[in-house]
Amino acid sequence: MLAGTPDERTPMRTSQLEYFIAVADTLSFTKAAERCHVAQPAISQQIQALEKELGFALFSRSTKGVELTAAGRQYYRDVADVLDALRRADQHAAAIAHGQAGSISIGVASSGQLSTFRVIDRFRSAYPEISINLRRALSRIQEEQLRSGAYDVAPAPPCAFTDQEGLAFAHASREPLSIIMSEAHPLATKSDLTVSDLLPYPHIVADAPGDELARATYPHLADHPEVTLLRAEDQGIAWMMMTLGLGIEAVPASVIASLDREYIAREVRGYRASLEIGWAHLAHNENPALEKFLDFIDDQHL
Incomplete structure (x- = not known):
């Protein structure tokens, strides 16, 4: 045959x-x-x-x-x-x-928030078959990183993006900001701080395109353009600058609990600021693992 x-x-x-x-x-x-x-x-x-x-x-x-x-x-x-x-x-x-396997890339700052890593760890435990890849998110080029596919999603404030077309910010919420500084900073031991006390010292901010993020972080800049701004490539560098006593920094209140001893938070009379933060991703990203990740955050009320 x-x-x-x-x-x-x-x-x-x-x-x-x-x-x-x-x-x-x-x-x-x-x-x-x-x-x-x-x-x-x-x-x-x-x-x-x-x-x-x-x-x-x-x-x-x-x-x-x-x-x-x-x-x-x-x-x-x-x-x-x-x-x-x-x-x-x-x-x-x-x-x-069905989003039960596959992989997802998440952008995080070099010194990311503890709450972000807690979310990632819980998701990893719930879906062990989904591979999680962490990528370094840089504030100035975060929009470019998302659009180029460097990662699927990253926690970020919408105001840090000059062009939000085609982007989505899932589970965005507004969080109050607190002023932090190193223990060696001249204002660290001063009682009854006011916004006027902050003005002589450099203000540290993530180096995002435009000025929206800086204005949202420090509302008093509108009346005091003379204040020196120190722009950091990412949150890790910003914290390092602050630790060295180069300036003050404003961070979400939820970050305070995870700060090292070298950082202290101070109440500042007259300082009222908050920042909207969401999980930024491309609106047309069809990765099932991303959809599962966002659904998980929603179900867990994170």
Whole structure:
């Protein structure tokens, strides 16, 4: 029995391989038909078609029953592996399609907020099959990073983006800001601080495009343009500058609990500022793992 040329062959179907495995397991066309829930003649026809396609016999048939040929035994081992791989591929693809597997890239500052890492850790525990990749988010080019696909999502204030078209900010909430400084800063021990006390000292802010973020962080800049602004590439550098006593910084109140001892928070009379922060992502990002991540945040009320 000779196989036809590639152009003459009938495409092999997965069902033929399933039927072959069933016959090989049971060594009976009748039992294989029962197992596959098809008529016995259909099994016989499909096995014959498969053997014709291959160009060699898979079974030796006699009045005593059915036996695998030497070629059939090897084919059985290989086909069983192939079918297992196909089933795993189906399951893996389905898991990714439903956000149960796959991967998600999250942008974080080099010295990210503790609350951000807590969210990531809880999500990792809930969905261990989803791979999480952390990428460094830089304030000045965060919009560019998102649009280029450097990461799927990152916590960020909308006002840090000059062009929000095509972007979405999930679960955005407004959080009050607090003034922090190093323990060695001249204002660290001064009682009853006011906004006027802050003016002589540099104000540290993330280096975002435009001035919206700086104005939202320090509202008094509108009346005091003479104040020196120190722009940091990201939050980690901003904290380092503040630790060295180079200036004061305003951070969300939720960050205060995670500060090192070198940082202290001060109440400042007349300072009233808040910042809206959400999970920034491309509105058309169709990564199922991202959708699962955002749903998780919503379900957990994080």
